Amino acid sequence: MNGPIVYGFLRLPRSTAARQAALTRALSEYCRSHELVLGAVFIERGTATSAHSAAFTGLLDVLDMPDVYGVVLPADSHLGPKPIAAERQREIAGSGVRLMLVRESKTTRRTPTRSRRRTPSSAPALDADT
Numbered sequence: 001m002n003g004p005i006v007y008g009f010l011r012l013p014r015s016t017a018a019r020q021a022a023l024t025r026a027l028s029e030y031c032r033s034h035e036l037v038l039g040a041v042f043i044e045r046g047t048a049t050s051a052h053s054a055a056f057t058g059l060l061d062v063l064d065m066p067d068v069y070g071v072v073l074p075a076d077s078h079l080g081p082k083p084i085a086a087e088r089q090r091e092i093a094g095s096g097v098r099l100m101l102v103r104e105s106k107t108t109r110r111t112p113t114r115s116r117r118r119t120p121s122s123a124p125a126l127d128a129d130t
Helices: 017-033 054-063 082-094
Strands: 005-011 037-044 068-073 098-101
Touching (some): 017 037
16 A cells, blocks of 8 residues: 555553554554555553653654654544653654644544524534534
8 A cells, every 4th residue: 555654653551452452453544544554553651751762762763764744643642641742742743744643632623613603593404523
């Protein structure tokens, strides 16, 4: 399969093999449906106390390779706690690749704005969530 190359990252401090397999499948399916090639998945198993765990450093190393399009995560929480996640987001952005999320968090989702109040006659046939 041809397509842009991406790398996955999973943060699994306490996880079962079944959860790891399910998350890896979710990354693979996302890539397949978006015509991306999943080069590898980096897995952080411990509870990182800094942004530079072995797994994340490995991810950063492959982002320097030519023709890498981006990083794919199941959700933004896989970057770690807020201070670590913020640093990791800066480093990924600094590498010039895209950061893609299989599932957006509530804080990253765009919420629709409504210019008027809905009445039974003005309600759309389908809500935005369907």
